[in-house]
Each structure stands twice: as C-alpha cells, then as structure tokens.
Amino acid sequence: MDGREELRAAVPPLLEWFRRNKRDLPWRTQRTPYTALVAELMLQQTRVEAVKDRYNEFLRRFPTAESLAEADEEEVLKYWEGLGYYSRARNLHAAAQIIAREGFPQTWVGLRSLPGVGDYTAGAVASIALGLPTPAVDGNVLRILTRFFADGRKIDGQGAKTYFSALLAEVYPPETADLTEALMELGAIVCVPNGPPACGACPWSGLCKAHLMGREEDFPVRGEKRARKREELDVFVLRRDGLYALCKRPGKGLLAGLWEFPNEPSAEGKLRGWVLKNGDLLATERAKHVFTHVEWHMTGYLATLPSACAAENDVWASAEEIRSRYAIPSAFKAFMKWLE
Numbered sequence: 001m002d003g004r005e006e007l008r009a010a011v012p013p014l015l016e017w018f019r020r021n022k023r024d025l026p027w028r029t030q031r032t033p034y035t036a037l038v039a040e041l042m043l044q045q046t047r048v049e050a051v052k053d054r055y056n057e058f059l060r061r062f063p064t065a066e067s068l069a070e071a072d073e074e075e076v077l078k079y080w081e082g083l084g085y086y087s088r089a090r091n092l093h094a095a096a097q098i099i100a101r102e103g104f105p106q107t108w109v110g111l112r113s114l115p116g117v118g119d120y121t122a123g124a125v126a127s128i129a130l131g132l133p134t135p136a137v138d139g140n141v142l143r144i145l146t147r148f149f150a151d152g153r154k155i156d157g158q159g160a161k162t163y164f165s166a167l168l169a170e171v172y173p174p175e176t177a178d179l180t181e182a183l184m185e186l187g188a189i190v191c192v193p194n195g196p197p198a199c200g201a202c203p204w205s206g207l208c209k210a211h212l213m214g215r216e217e218d219f220p221v222r223g224e225k226r227a228r229k230r231e232e233l234d235v236f237v238l239r240r241d242g243l244y245a246l247c248k249r250p251g252k253g254l255l256a257g258l259w260e261f262p263n264e265p266s267a268e269g270k271l272r273g274w275v276l277k278n279g280d281l282l283a284t285e286r287a288k289h290v291f292t293h294v295e296w297h298m299t300g301y302l303a304t305l306p307s308a309c310a311a312e313n314d315v316w317a318s319a320e321e322i323r324s325r326y327a328i329p330s331a332f333k334a335f336m337k338w339l340e
C-alpha cells in the first residue's frame with residue numbers, strides 16, 4: 001500500500017515517545033481485559049475528564065464481569081449517570097453476562113461479537129488488554145494519519161477508516177501492541193482536535209507532511225455537516241406531598257427506557273394545559289441540551305399538585321430517592337435543582 005514504508009519508519013519514534021509521555025490514567029493501572037472493556041466503552045464519545053471519576057466508582061461497585069452480570073439494570077444505569085449514551089451501559093451489562101457465562105473473548109472477532117463492541121472498541125481492547133497487534137481507528141487516529149500523509153480523503157464515511165486500518169495492520173509491530181494506545185495518546189495530548197496541534201512536541205514533526213507544509217489545520221477533510229434538528233420541549237417537575245413524578249421514556253429512540261421528568265413537545269401543550277389547570281406554578285426556566293444530532297430547547301415548569309390530584313406517572317419519588325436510585329439523563333440536569 002502507498003505510504004506503508006513511511007508509516008513503518010514512523011512507528012518506533014512514536015512508541016518511544018509514548019513510553020516517555022503516557023499519562024497516568026485510572027484505566028492504565030491494574031488493567032484486566034474486563035476493566036479495559038469498561039474503559040473503552042465509557043470513553044466512546046465522552047471526554048477523559050468526565051470518565052475518570054465515573055470509571056473508579058463503577059469499578060468499585062462492579063469490580064468483575066461477574067459482579068456486573070448479576071446487577072440489576074437500574075443500578076447499572078445509575079452508575080452510568082452523567083456519561084450519556086446509556087445504550088452503552090445496557091450493552092456493557094449484556095456483554096458482562098456473556099463474559100460471565102463463556103469467559104472473556106480471546107480474539108478480535110470474539111470481542112467484536114459482544115453487544116456494543118464495534119470495530120474500534122474490539123481493536124482497542126484486543127491490543128490493550130490481550131496484547132494483540134490490532135489497529136483501532138477512530139476520529140483521533142484519522143486526524144493524525146490524514147495530517148501525517150497530508151491525505152485529503154474525507155473522513156466521515158467508512159472508506160477512510162477501512163483504508164487506514166488496513167495500512168496500520170501492515171505496519172503493526174508484532175512484538176508490541178502499544179501502537180494503538182500510542183496513537184490514542186498522541187491524538188489526545190499533541191495532535192489535538194480543537195485548536196492548533198502541538199507539533200513542537202510531536203515525535204513526527206520531522207516526518208509529518210501537513211506539518212512540513214505548514215498545513216496542519218487543513219486536515220482532516222470532512223464532508224458537509226448535517227445540521228442538528230431543533231426540538232422544543234416542555235419539561236415538568238411536579239411535586240405532590242413532597243414527592244416528584246417520574247416516568248420512563250417510551251419507544252426506541254433517544255433516551256428510551258430511561259427515567260425522566262414528564263415532558264412533551266411544546267407544540268402539543270396537553271400536559272402544560274393540565275398542569276396549569278390543576279397545579280400551582282412555582283417557577284419556569286429555559287434550558288438547552290445538545291445531543292449528537294438533536295438539540296433540545298426546553299422550558300421547565302416547577303409546579304405543586306394538590307394531594308388528591310391524580311396524575312398518571314410511573315412513580316412518585318422523593319428528591320433523595322431520585323438522586324440515589326434513578327439515573328436521570330443529563331439533559332434534565334438543569335431542573336434537578338428544583339428537587340427539595
């Protein structure tokens with residue numbers, strides 16, 4: 001493949017840099033295949049800083065695949081609170097049940113067959129936890145490699161991933177599986193996504209084409225970005241006899257199956273009309289939450305309802321119970337302060 005020899009020559013300085021510069025991160029100490037899987041699933045689409053504390057707490061409660069497999073799903077979701085993308089927690093829970101039954105997979109293919117484990121995660125866990133020389137190509141690796149080669153292919157589709165995975169597989173040194181993590185680290189602290197890369201600190205500064213041309217920020221090349229959908233939502237924090245209404249989000253879409261405050265599209269107005277008629281409105285507040293493809297623009301309503309008022313909700317819970325037992329998605333965090 002084109003570029004194979006250039007990349008092969010660039011591997012040893014990168015590995016050397018990694019040995020000297022890798023950060024102390026919680027998931028790099030006392031690593032087992034299971035903890036590597038937990039870390040990689042948590043780190044998908046979530047910042048390292050946000051994961052650090054949650055990772056430690058999660059592993060204190062679920063130190064092994066067996067302990068996670070036996071846990072109740074509600075509790076697993078609670079321990080995932082704040083990390084978002086809760087389907088990852090459900091997949092990890094399901095994966096733990098398979099691992100508890102059948103043992104930890106020993107190959108990339110075996111890992112890839114676990115729920116929620118895609119090509120990238122299978123590659124990352126296979127190299128980090130099993131020591132297999134398997135590439136793992138995500139947006140960070142694509143950014144580094146398109147800069148290294150000043151490669152103008154668009155990175156949005158599967159094509160660039162497939163191409164660079166094959167290239168990395170050809171140059172992967174058989175004696176160490178550190179290349180995967182070294183690339184991740186370079187992308188996290190040197191060849192960064194936002195702002196100019198720190199080329200002066202990069203082991204590839206004498207090899208990287210984009211840097212030698214002074215065009216680091218021209219790469220990677222992306223296709224047209226799809227505009228996020230905007231949705232207006234009314235969210236209700238309803239208090240009755242010191243308890244608050246919670247319901248489970250129905251359907252299969254965003255946040256499906258998670259606990260939330262009752263809400264509806266603002267244009268609907270049915271629940272709003274009911275609350276204003278039956279309850280006392282204490283406060284309103286605007287809040288916004290940005291998901292990958294959707295933005296929620298919310299109006300929150302805090303209202304008390306009379307004791308006898310019947311409102312159809314799955315549960316009524318105290319503020320303490322909500323904080324300790326129910327995993328409320330971050331989208332609703334702006335209204336949690338109303339819980340007394």
Ligand code: SF4
Pocket residue numbers: 144147148190191192197198199202203204205206208209210211216
């Ligand atoms: S030299 Fe600069 S642009 Fe090139 S890989 Fe290193 S940090 Fe990225």
